[in-house]
Amino acid sequence: MAEQSAALSPLLKQATPVLAARGEGVYIYDEDDRRYLDFTAGIGVTSTGHCHPRVVEAAQRQVATLVHGQYTTVMHRPLLRLTERLGSVLPEGIDRLFYVNSGSEAVEAALRLARQATGRQNAIVFQGGFHGRTMAAASLTTSGTKIRAGIGPLMPGVVVSPFPYAYRLGMSEEEATEHALRELDYQLATVSSPKDTAAIFIEPVLGEGGYIPAPPAFLRGLRERADEHGILLVADEVQTGFGRTGEFWGHDHAGVRPDIVITAKGLASGFPLSAIAAPDSLMEKAWPGSQGGTYGGNAVSCAAALATLDVIEDEGLVANAARMGERLREGLAGVAADHPVIGDVRGLGLMIGNEFTAPDGSPDTATATRAHKAAADKGLLLLTCGPHGNVVRMIPPLIVTADQVDEAVTLWSAAMKEATA
Ligand code: PMP
Numbered sequence: 001m002a003e004q005s006a007a008l009s010p011l012l013k014q015a016t017p018v019l020a021a022r023g024e025g026v027y028i029y030d031e032d033d034r035r036y037l038d039f040t041a042g043i044g045v046t047s048t049g050h051c052h053p054r055v056v057e058a059a060q061r062q063v064a065t066l067v068h069g070q071y072t073t074v075m076h077r078p079l080l081r082l083t084e085r086l087g088s089v090l091p092e093g094i095d096r097l098f099y100v101n102s103g104s105e106a107v108e109a110a111l112r113l114a115r116q117a118t119g120r121q122n123a124i125v126f127q128g129g130f131h132g133r134t135m136a137a138a139s140l141t142t143s144g145t146k147i148r149a150g151i152g153p154l155m156p157g158v159v160v161s162p163f164p165y166a167y168r169l170g171m172s173e174e175e176a177t178e179h180a181l182r183e184l185d186y187q188l189a190t191v192s193s194p195k196d197t198a199a200i201f202i203e204p205v206l207g208e209g210g211y212i213p214a215p216p217a218f219l220r221g222l223r224e225r226a227d228e229h230g231i232l233l234v235a236d237e238v239q240t241g242f243g244r245t246g247e248f249w250g251h252d253h254a255g256v257r258p259d260i261v262i263t264a265k266g267l268a269s270g271f272p273l274s275a276i277a278a279p280d281s282l283m284e285k286a287w288p289g290s291q292g293g294t295y296g297g298n299a300v301s302c303a304a305a306l307a308t309l310d311v312i313e314d315e316g317l318v319a320n321a322a323r324m325g326e327r328l329r330e331g332l333a334g335v336a337a338d339h340p341v342i343g344d345v346r347g348l349g350l351m352i353g354n355e356f357t358a359p360d361g362s363p364d365t366a367t368a369t370r371a372h373k374a375a376a377d378k379g380l381l382l383l384t385c386g387p388h389g390n391v392v393r394m395i396p397p398l399i400v401t402a403d404q405v406d407e408a409v410t411l412w413s414a415a416m417k418e419a420t421a
Contacts, residue, residue: 023050104132204250211353
């Protein structure tokens with residue numbers, strides 16, 4: 001691997017030393033056939049597990065039928081069927097869709113849509129948020145300066161407001177919510193007039209920035225302000241959608257209806273596909289021909305997404321994510337009780353973070369890094385996140401079983417012992 005990767009750019013960072021030969025369900029196998037429990041799911045993508053037979057079958061059938069339909073040239077059935085199906089899982093009235101390839105592209109598309117539909121320029125985002133790496137998406141991203149450093153000037157018109165990060169603020173969730181809403185009102189009064197503000201972008205669970213669920217009262221507060229000022233509320237459900245949080249959408253936890261929903265990752269079990277959904281009344285205000293792309297809505301990706309929806313429904317994966325998430329959180333809380341360096345275990349469904357904090361309250365990146373590496377050595381693949389890389393996160397496929405959750409907790413406990421020895 002070292003020899004062959006000599007030509008790879010050193011810009012790419014690999015979180016684990018694994019050379020994956022194949023994937024099956026919750027497991028990744030390397031070239032020596034060593035088995036790893038994959039609690040990364042390819043950064044929250046392979047929700048139905050690696051190579052789910054029904055997804056494989058649907059994709060294989062589609063590859064042999066029509067790979068590239070190109071929706072601005074000719075239409076194809078997989079895209080039409082998927083659009084119909086997504087309409088049935090999206091909030092009522094958010095039933096007009098178009099497709100691109102990645103989360104970043106979908107975020108950019110949502111921003112263009114919001115600007116055209118409102119005739120306003122500014123976007124409000126929350127500190128620690130991640131919306132992608134393309135230039136406009138990076139301008140909306142504050143999960144860590146590594147995404148922004150050295151590439152500016154970034155897009156103007158972005159206003160960053162505090163996220164209710166209760167643990168960091170040393171506040172209760174209620175206090176943190178009040179604080180963040182007050183600061184948002186202050187931004188609207190001092191920096192970005194509501195008349196200039198097109199959209200508020202929110203991740204229902206702050207992802208790359210540290211796996212912090214947005215309190216339901218915070219999302220409701222955003223909805224109220226959006227309604228009051230005619231600002232569009234954009235739910236970036238790239239990581240939280242498709243059952244990941246134990247509800248179909250992350251915003252379901254708050255009972256809040258966004259104006260625009262962005263989805264990617266879990267949508268097509270690993271095939272590149274993302275979607276932007278909004279009501280007709282919004283889509284018709286945007287300008288025809290201003291969105292699209294060569295590969296958007298690829299026929300194989302759409303077929304895989306249809307099979308993904310079937311699997312999620314038939315195997316009850318949203319409910320499984322809620323149940324297994326609770327079991328995993330309980331297990332992790334038990335490990336944290338033995339290791340005070342883990343100051344906070346939090347999350348929704350199968351999107352759980354363990355935040356490492358030194359006795360003086362500063363981020364303990366070194367211990368988090370050791371624990372992450374020790375886990376991989378023991379056969380448990382994890383990722384880190386947070387601006388300091390001091391949150392170890394767990395995002396297993398939604399098909400994970402109780403035995404696999406327990407196995408992961410056992411391996412994590414052993415990794416923690418090693419990392420703190
Ligand atoms: N939004 C969120 C919430 C994400 O988590 C990500 C990816 N981690 C993106 C956008 C960007 O998606 P992509 O990497 O597919 O461009």
